[in-house]
Every structure is written in structure tokens, then in C-alpha cells.
Amino acid sequence: xxxxxxxxxxxxxxxxxxxxxxxxxxxxxxxxxxxxxxxxxxxxxxxxxxxxxxxxxxxxxxxxxxxxxxxxxxxxxxxxxxxxxxxxxxxxxxxxxxxxxxxxxxxxxxxxxxxxxxxxxxxxxxxxxxxxxxxxxxxxxxxxxxxxxxxxxxxxxxxxxxxxxxxxxxxxxxxxxxxxxxxxxxxxxxxxxxxxxxxxxxxxxxxxxxxxxxxxxxxxxxxxxxxxxxxxxxxxxxxxxxx
Numbered sequence: 516x517x518x519x520x521x522x523x524x525x526x527x528x529x530x531x532x533x534x535x536x537x538x539x540x541x542x543x544x545x546x547x548x549x550x551x552x553x554x555x556x557x558x559x560x561x562x563x564x565x566x567x568x569x570x571x572x573x574x575x576x577x578x579x580x581x582x583x584x585x586x587x588x589x590x591x592x593x594x595x596x597x598x599x600x601x602x603x604x605x606x607x608x609x610x611x612x613x614x615x616x617x618x619x620x621x622x623x624x625x626x627x628x629x630x631x632x633x634x635x636x637x638x639x640x641x642x643x644x645x646x647x648x649x650x651x652x653x654x655x656x657x658x659x660x661x662x663x664x665x666x667x668x669x670x671x672x673x674x675x676x677x678x679x680x681x682x683x684x685x686x687x688x689x690x691x692x693x694x695x696x697x698x699x700x701x702x703x704x705x706x707x708x709x710x711x712x713x714x715x716x717x718x719x720x721x722x723x724x725x726x727x728x729x730x731x732x733x734x735x736x737x738x739x740x741x742x743x744x745x746x747x748x749x750x751x752x753x754x755x756x757x758x
Contacts (some may be wrong), residue, residue: 586671625697684708
């Protein structure tokens with residue numbers, strides 16, 4: 516079976532029996548890898564796990580969700596991590612640290628992560644499902660950054676670009692590690708990738724005129740020396756009204 520198993524157990528009693536959730540995940544991956552994702556039904560999974568259909572839906576809304584069993588928990592952890600900040604943290608560094616929480620989830624069980632990566636690559640429907648998961652991570656990062664950049668004239672643009680950059684850097688490092696079969700120091704790969712985002716010029720720093728305060732308009736009017744002052748004033752007012 517897949518290496519998604521429970522841990523622990525009493526002293527001298529041997530390993531603890533996997534939880535029902537872990538048993539369903541293990542059974543699903545054994546069937547997915549041996550029989551194929553499309554050829555495996557939920558009935559097949561519950562039969563191998565030795566539980567009923569109702570037990571499956573207690574933990575997973577669909578067959579696709581059993582392939583990504585920990586993303587909901589990880590997304591909740593990321594959201595909580597970002598909300599717990601004091602607001603004084605450097606915004607780009609903060610979202611990079613949030614992305615490392617996702618990496619930790621993959622690194623906890625390299626064998627399972629590699630199996631999932633290979634399975635997802637071979638099934639178009641799973642790739643689509645994975646993209647929807649990645650989009651939710653990106654939106655969570657962007658929402659945090661939008662709050663941090665509130666009042667900046669380019670705050671929304673900056674937040675969206677940084678969030679997309681962090682996700683792209685994270686995915687690049689993670690997928691290169693998964694392609695290697697989970698070998699090597701994935702944390703070092705991730706640090707190297709995220710440095711590109713943190714060192715990108717101007718991403719996290721406010722640029723002149725990008726603050727929340729309005730700047731004064733400057734109007735340049737060219738007029739003949741003998742033009743009456745009332746006409747000059749009227750031309751300036753007309754220009755300001757148009758702008």
C-alpha cells in the first residue's frame with residue numbers, strides 16, 4: 516500500500532492501527548497506482564479499506580479529494596499563520612514563510628508526495644483539480660498582501676504579482692524535487708527559489724507617489740504674454756475640470 520499510515524502505538528504493542536482516514540487513503544493509492552485512477556471506483560476503495568461508502572464521504576467529498584488529503588488543513592494553517600502576524604512583518608518575507616508551510620506538508624512524507632506527483636501527471640482530471648488547489652493558495656497570499664498594501668495606488672497589482680511569483684517559485688522548487696524522486700534537500704531548493712522573489716527589485720518597497728495620500732496636480736499652461744489673467748485662470752480651471 517501507499518505509505519500513508521498512522522503513527523504511534525503503545526509501548527510493546529507494536530504500531531497502532533491506521534485511522535480510518537489513513538486506511539482509505541492507503542487503499543485508494545494502492546488501487547490508483549495498480550489499476551489506474553479512472554478504473555478505480557469509490558466502491559473499490561471502501562472494499563479494500565474494509566469500511567462502508569458512508570465512511571468514505573465522511574472524510575472526502577470525491578475521489579479526487581482523496582489524492583490531495585491534506586490541502587484543506589494546510590490552507591487553514593496558512594490562513595491562520597498570515598492572520599496571526601502583527602502587521603509589522605515585511606510582507607514579501609511573510610508570504611514566503613507561508614509558502615514554506617505547504618512545502619513542509621510535502622516533505623513530511625516524500626514517498627507519498629512522489630507517488631501523488633506521478634499520478635497527477637498521468638491523469639488530466641487530477642491536474643485540473645490540483646490547479647484549483649494552487650489557485651486557492653495564491654488567493655490566500657494575495658488577500659493578505661492586499662490588506663498590507665491597502666492605500667497604495669498600485670497595491671492590488673503589487674499583491675497579485677507577488678502572490679503569483681511566490682507560488683511560481685514554490686512550485687518550481689517543489690516539482691524539481693518531486694521529479695528527482697524526493698531526493699536532496701528540498702528546503703534548500705525552496706530557499707533558493709524564494710530568494711528570487713524576495714530580491715526582486717521594487718516588489719515589496721513603496722515607490723514614490725504610490726502611497727495612499729493624494730498628490731497635487733501640476734498644470735502647465737502656455738499663453739501669450741498679453742493674455743488677460745482672467746482668461747489664463749479660466750483655461751486652468753477648464754483643464755482641471757477635464758482631468
